[in-house]
Amino acid sequence: MNRNAGFLSFGVVLGAAVTLAAPQTLAYLSPAAQAAASDTYRQLNLFGDVFDKIRNDYVEKPDESKLIEAAINGMLSSLDPHSSYMDAKSYKDMQVQTKGEFGGLGIEVTQEDGLIKVVTPIDDTPAAKAGILSGDIITAIDDTPTQGMTLDQAVEKMRGAINSPVKLKIVRGPKKDVKDVTVVRDLIRVQSVRSHVEGGDVGYIRITQFTEQTGDGLKEAMDKLKTEIPADKFKGYVLDLRNNPGGLLDQSIAVVNSFIDRGEIVSTRGRTPDETQRFDARPGGDLSGGKPLVVLINGGSASASEIVSGALQDHKRATLIGTRSFGKGSVQTIMPLGQDGALRLTTARYYTPSGRSIQAKGIEPDYKVLEDVPADLKGKDDMKGEASLKGHLANGEEDTSASQAYVPPEEKDDKQLKAAIGLLHGEKPAQAAAADTGAAKPAVQTGKADGSQAPAPADSSKPN
Numbered sequence: 001m002n003r004n005a006g007f008l009s010f011g012v013v014l015g016a017a018v019t020l021a022a023p024q025t026l027a028y029l030s031p032a033a034q035a036a037a038s039d040t041y042r043q044l045n046l047f048g049d050v051f052d053k054i055r056n057d058y059v060e061k062p063d064e065s066k067l068i069e070a071a072i073n074g075m076l077s078s079l080d081p082h083s084s085y086m087d088a089k090s091y092k093d094m095q096v097q098t099k100g101e102f103g104g105l106g107i108e109v110t111q112e113d114g115l116i117k118v119v120t121p122i123d124d125t126p127a128a129k130a131g132i133l134s135g136d137i138i139t140a141i142d143d144t145p146t147q148g149m150t151l152d153q154a155v156e157k158m159r160g161a162i163n164s165p166v167k168l169k170i171v172r173g174p175k176k177d178v179k180d181v182t183v184v185r186d187l188i189r190v191q192s193v194r195s196h197v198e199g200g201d202v203g204y205i206r207i208t209q210f211t212e213q214t215g216d217g218l219k220e221a222m223d224k225l226k227t228e229i230p231a232d233k234f235k236g237y238v239l240d241l242r243n244n245p246g247g248l249l250d251q252s253i254a255v256v257n258s259f260i261d262r263g264e265i266v267s268t269r270g271r272t273p274d275e276t277q278r279f280d281a282r283p284g285g286d287l288s289g290g291k292p293l294v295v296l297i298n299g300g301s302a303s304a305s306e307i308v309s310g311a312l313q314d315h316k317r318a319t320l321i322g323t324r325s326f327g328k329g330s331v332q333t334i335m336p337l338g339q340d341g342a343l344r345l346t347t348a349r350y351y352t353p354s355g356r357s358i359q360a361k362g363i364e365p366d367y368k369v370l371e372d373v374p375a376d377l378k379g380k381d382d383m384k385g386e387a388s389l390k391g392h393l394a395n396g397e398e399d400t401s402a403s404q405a406y407v408p409p410e411e412k413d414d415k416q417l418k419a420a421i422g423l424l425h426g427e428k429p430a431q432a433a434a435a436d437t438g439a440a441k442p443a444v445q446t447g448k449a450d451g452s453q454a455p456a457p458a459d460s461s462k463p464n
Contacts, residue, residue, distance in 0.1 A: 047071075073150055080346050081110060081389040082332050088340035090152055093159075098248060100190045100211035104159045105166065105183050107132055108209075108245040111151040112389055115139065118170075119326075119383075120243040120300040120405070122190060123208050130183045133172065133381040134243060134300045134405040140169035160185050173380030193217030195225055201233045202421050203291075206240040207255070210247030210304040215254030222258065222287045236292030236424040238417065239308075242322060242407050246303025249331065249350075256311045257285035259293055259318070263353060265311045268331050270348030275333075293318040294420040297365055299383030299403030302326035309363050310352035319423060320365040322416050324403040327386035329359030330393055349393070359395040360387040362403070367429045369416045373406045381406045 051071075054062060069087065076083045086094060096102045106125020109116050116138040121128040138146055141157045149157070158166055168181050192214045194206045203225035207214060226234075237259075246252075249266075256265045260281050267278040295309050295318045306325050312318035331348040351357055362385055373381075382402035386392050408414045419429035 073152075076343075076345075077150075078391070080330070080391050080393055081112075082328075082330060082344070083346050084150075084152065084344050086152070086342045086344060090156075091334075091336070091340060091342040094334070094342075094344075098211055100192055100213045102188050102190075103162060103185065104155075104188055105132075105185060106188045107158075109138070109151070109155065110389065111154075112137075114147055116146045116149070116151065116154045119245050119302065122188065123194075123206075124191075125188055126183045126186050130181050132168070132170070132181060132183070133377070135172070135381045135383055137171040138168050139171055139178075140167075142167050143169075162187055173378075177380070191217075193221050195221035197225065197228050198238065198417075198421055201229060201235045202424055203229060203234070203237045204240065204417075205237060207244055207305075209244055210251040210255070212248065212251070214247070214251040215258075218255055218258055219287060234291055236294070237288060238294050238296065238420045238424070239318070240296045240417070241301045241305040241309060242296050242298045242416070243300035243405060244302070244305040245300065245326075246305055246328065249304065249307070252304035252307040253279050255308050257281045258287045259312060260315055261286035263315060265353065266307050267351045267353075268348040269351065270331075272347075275331075275348040292424055294423055295320050296416050296420060297322045297325045297363060298407070298416075299323055299326060299385060299405035301363075302386075303328045306358045306363050307350060307352075310356060310358060313363065313366070314353040314356070319367070320363065321367045321369050321420050321423070321429065322365045323368060323370065323405075324364050324385075324399065325358070325362040326383060326403075327358055327360050327362035327399070329357050329361075329386070329395070346393070357395055359393055360385070360398040361395060362386070362399065367419065367423075369419045369429055370404055371406050371408055371415050372413065373404070377406065 051067065054067060055064060069085065072085045076085055093102065105127040106122040107127040108119040108122065110119050111117070118132055118134055118136040118138065120134045121132045138154070140146060141154065144157065146154050158168075160166065162185055165182050165184050168183060170179050170181060171177070172179060190208060190211060192208055192211045194208070196204055198204045203222070205218065205221050205225075207218070222237075225237075253265050261283050262281050265279045265281055267276075269276050293312065295312055297305065297309050297320055301309065301322075302325065306328065309318075309320055309325065313320050329349055329351075330346045331350055332344050333347040335343040335345060337343050349357055349359055373379075379402075381404075383405045384400060384402045387398040387400045407416075411417065423429060
């Protein structure tokens with residue numbers, strides 16, 4: 001089964017089969033368990049009865065396969081915002097997306113209160129170039145309202161032939177400004193990792209999302225930076241995870257392991273032993289040579305991005321700068337089913353090495369640095385995060401306030417990046433207040449090359 005950090009016909013048959021088997025099965029259960037099982041059997045029979053009534057008596061002959069799929073999606077959407085059923089086409093699209101190449105607009109979207117919300121536009125894609133922002137609500141696609149659409153239906157409608165246009169009606173910000181944006185579809189090739197040298201002595205690495213290419217891409221980037229910066233001048237790395245919506249769990253583990261070579265990276269805890277696991281760093285995996293590290297995060301940094309930033313923060317290996325992350329702390333397992341379809345099911349929560357659950361809370365940076373947002377965009381790209389999603393997994397006291405997700409298009413205006421580079425030169429961020437994260441003191445606060453790691457304590461939204 002793959003990790004990302006169609007059953008009605010079966011249900012009808014199963015309902016009848018279970019009813020016949022019930023007297024023998026129930027004999028081995030406690031009275032309380034027998035009562036619960038009997039109620040389940042009755043509900044399954046009711047489910048089958050409703051399906052038969054619709055199939056036989058509805059005013060027009062219904063499409064039974066669509067009925068089944070709608071029932072499955074309804075069942076899954078009642079669980080949490082990230083569980084869903086993928087038909088054969090959707091499953092194939094998902095597999096293509098995790099490889100880092102797919103057709104579409106280049107935005108990550110989720111569903112909130114029945115509407116389609118942009119998590120983040122992917123760098124250098126048609127959506128990003130057209131001005132789509134994190135937090136935009138897509139209310140119509142080619143004049144068709146999105147209210148009532150499933151997330152899969154909306155994504156499918158936004159996809160299409162390369163070079164064909166699609167018109168999006170978006171609502172932006174607290175004033176609910178309405179704007180029509182036309183985006184021309186293209187083949188989206190996501191370059192997961194980009195890098196360059198900052199100021200002659202800092203290695204900047206940007207990860208846009210965690211695909212199958214990320215681990216290898218990071219190694220190539222770090223090797224290249226080592227050839228471009230003299231060892232005696234190399235001040236450290238900036239790892240930019242802002243507006244990175246996440247992706248593959250194993251790739252987030254590989255990224256952390258590129259900066260540490262011992263200790264826990266992440267653990268997952270579910271209902272079954274298979275879903276309760278601990279992932280440790282592989283000795284000798286550290287490629288950084290102990291150079292100081294600053295990680296940039298914001299309200300659009302989610303899932304795998306939070307695994308990376310949380311682990312590096314707990315190990316005192318990195319200083320985090322920016323704003324609070326999104327707060328998606330659950331693991332989805334992809335389970336192939338039936339006629340080439342698959343179930344995306346939330347099976348576990350993940351925890352940082354210190355035992356923190358990020359679910360609906362997010363990662364607080366060590367230094368909160370706000371960008372200067374243009375007046376016409378103020379508040380329009382803020383992200384409320386996981387805690388604002390209907391049906392999200394609860395996690396005690398949650399933070400429902402919005403977190404800034406704006407990244408200036410021009411590097412010269414990027415205060416968070418400037419703060420990171422300054423910190424690597426021994427300069428404390430001028431406009432930043434230290435956030436109360438409960439984590440250890442920032443690893444590079446003094447600008448020293450501290451590559452040590454603390455001992456480990458015991459312990460994907462859809463692109464289109």
